[in-house]
Amino acid sequence: xxxxxxxxxxRALTKRYGALEAVRGIDLDVRAGEIFGxxxxxxxxxxxxxxxxxxxxEATSGAAELLGQxxxxxxxxxxxxxxxxxxxxxxxxxxNLRYVGELRRVPVHQIEQRxxxxxxxxxxxxxxxxxxxxxxGGMKQKLALACALxxxxxxxxxxxxxxxxxxVSRREFWDAxxxxxxxxxxxxxxxxxxxxxxxxxxxxxxxxGRLHRTGTPAELRQSxxxxxxxxxxxxxxxxxxxxxxxxxxxxxxxxxxxxxxxVREVQSGERAxxxxxxxxxxxxxxxxxxxxxxxxxxxxxxxGDRRVEPFPDRRDAERADDPIAIGARGLRKTFxxxxxxxxxxxxxxxxxxxxxxxx
Numbered sequence: 306x307x308x309x310x311x312x313x314x315x316r317a318l319t320k321r322y323g324a325l326e327a328v329r330g331i332d333l334d335v336r337a338g339e340i341f342g343x344x345x346x347x348x349x350x351x352x353x354x355x356x357x358x359x360x361x362x363e364a365t366s367g368a369a370e371l372l373g374q375x376x377x378x379x380x381x382x383x384x385x386x387x388x389x390x391x392x393x394x395x396x397x398x399x400x401n402l403r404y405v406g407e408l409r410r411v412p413v414h415q416i417e418q419r420x421x422x423x424x425x426x427x428x429x430x431x432x433x434x435x436x437x438x439x440x441x442g443g444m445k446q447k448l449a450l451a452c453a454l455x456x457x458x459x460x461x462x463x464x465x466x467x468x469x470x471x472x473v474s475r476r477e478f479w480d481a482x483x484x485x486x487x488x489x490x491x492x493x494x495x496x497x498x499x500x501x502x503x504x505x506x507x508x509x510x511x512x513x514g515r516l517h518r519t520g521t522p523a524e525l526r527q528s529x530x531x532x533x534x535x536x537x538x539x540x541x542x543x544x545x546x547x548x549x550x551x552x553x554x555x556x557x558x559x560x561x562x563x564x565x566x567x568v569r570e571v572q573s574g575e576r577a578x579x580x581x582x583x584x585x586x587x588x589x590x591x592x593x594x595x596x597x598x599x600x601x602x603x604x605x606x607x608x609g610d611r612r613v614e615p616f617p618d619r620r621d622a623e624r625a626d627d628p629i630a631i632g633a634r635g636l637r638k639t640f641x642x643x644x645x646x647x648x649x650x651x652x653x654x655x656x657x658x659x660x661x662x663x664x
Contacts, residue, residue, distance in 0.1 A: 312337040312460055312491040313358065317367035320353045327353040329514035330367065335493055340486050342505035343495045344600060350514040351495040352388065355464045358493070359385035371460055381409075384453035385462045391449065394438025398429065398448055401437050405452040416455055423451040426481055443474025450481065461485065463494035467501065472662070479504055499597040510600065512607050526594050529602060531555055533594045534566040534574055537587040544582055553577035556602045561658075565598055630655045 313335035320328040328350045335341045343351050356362040357369050360380040371379035392401055399420065406416035424430045427447040432440070437448060446466060453461065467475045479501065486492055486506075494505075502508045502522065509519040518525055538544040545564055548557045554577055556567040568574025571591045579586055629652050636649035653659045 342508040345511035384458035
């Protein structure tokens, strides 16, 4: 990779906090104009890496360069969105933009021009006078991004920008990132969502302060050399336990009402599944591994195959005649004239993991 193609480069980057080594000698190259995702569990060292690249914190050793300059000297070219949005709740949308722009010495007429452009891009042009503290989570996220963009940076650093944001706002946020990338902006982001990582040009897996895999999402999925079987069976808990102990089964991961079973080869893998489960098998379907399958399998290898036990399927004997743990009928909640909940009927059974989806 030639020098002009590299927007972000680290070499042997290390950060220690006393005896704790949070970042352990990472080498990273992010190409100009790409969306690069950093994925990894909590405590992997992602935020420390972002703070060094954003010029907020010095590395203990090693080098970090952005656009060929040391990270501290490159801050004028960088927009940095931290995990906690740095907004002033008692200032309006327009006032937050103006404050950030003036702090970074952007001329007033450019602040207004750029602010209007990005608010329009994010569908927020009608909310310029609304206080930031009264915005929804998704709108706060978009305002924080607009504030990071008002200086027109060449590089955008985003540390888990969509955590806690509803799916619709996440999709709109990613549409904006795709548009910015198409205009030549370099974007480095950390995300806990593997479906978001699928939308990056390249991703790197970080664990225990080190980078372990780097490549396109397709390259990472193929790197395991495994196939995936979607298995549905009676009593998933017992099926998971039985398959995890079976020769020919590389990994078993539970996803809702199915098991994702990773195998070396489809036909022999399906035979192993059917031999292990017998008549309990309801269906077996071959599919390509997902990035989440890859991520979990790699982490289990790094952590010595440490597994979480499935949820227990037993409950108190005195409640055995009533399978419903949570029940609601006609549930309604208002705040003044605003109706937040309208006529909800809900039943959740004992031992069930029940998800609520919505914007």
